[in-house]
Amino acid sequence: MTSTDTATATQAGAAAPAEAGLKTDLKAAKAAKTPRLRADACRNRERIITAAREIFVEQGAEVPFDEIARRAGVGNATLYRNFADRRDLAHHVTLAVMTSVADQADKAAAEEPDSFAALSRFVHAAADERIGALCPMINDHVDHSAPDIQAAKDRLDAAVTELVSRAHASGQLRADVGAGDLVVALAQLTRPLPGSACLDLEPYAHRYLQLLLDGLRAPAATELPGRATTLEDLRRHL
Known part of the structure; x- marks a missing residue:
């Protein structure tokens, strides 16, 4: 093996742990982010249900969805993403x-x-x-x-x-x-x-x-x- 090959192998060996560490960090960051996203999604869902309960009583079950979304403080897309x-x-x-x-x-x-x-x-x-x-x-x-x-x-x-x-x-x-x-x-x-x-x-x-x-x-x-x-x-x- 030439000195160049040895240097390349050494660099590759050093890079492997660094790359593995980076992947671990990315996975950890993603895992930490996922519960927060799920918690946000759950809160939005509960807000929609609460708003719908209130507005159904006030205006009836045929109230437009955009009014329910507005009362819940979410966008129409969020409402439809939760309820078809x-x-x-x-x-x-x-x-x-x-x-x-x-x-x-x-x-x-x-x-x-x-x-x-x-x-x-x-x-x-x-x-x-x-x-x-x-x-x-x-x-x-x-x-x-x-x-x-x-x-x-x-x-x-x-x-x-x-x-x-x-x-x-x-x-x-x-x-x-x-x-x-x-x-x-x-x-x-x-x-x-x-x-x-x-x-x-x-x-x-x-x-x-x-x-x-x-x-x-x-x-x-x-x-x-x-x-x-x-x-x-x-x-x-x-």
Whole structure:
């Protein structure tokens, strides 16, 4: 081997670790950047869902996508990158609402030692989700047989049923009221009146809900017609 060959080999040997080190640095930089990009993408997605929930209540489910994007503080391209169409967005808004309401039920059950206080807390928290106004507006855009929607619905049903069962067991909830009765009353009392906007009802919703809760307490002053409605009864007829 000539002196030139030896020098070349030496340079190549020295370059190999340097090149390997550069590749490692690039991989590390890319790995560090990826979680940040994913976090940004997740935040944008959540902002879109939150904005859609608000604007669907205010203006209905047919509101233009550019208004939703503007409310979320993102571009139209970002919105469409996350949600292919209106049904896709309505699907994920529904999931978010159902998950949030179920979370509120679980939290009330875990943090309130008094069973009727837990039920009352849940009812008012669910009203703050504006479910009475939102759900009818987006119902036609949602496939309720979708597995993730069904799973969220089952979880919510179980959480509400647990609250009602505990209140019954403590003797504080009248025996002729079921979880289905509670859900229907909650939906009706938080739904806007014909010709009015959802926001017009908000100052009064919690007042009416407290009247409802007072009427749910045992002992019952009057007998209700029919029998207690379960969530299974509702699912069969809705």
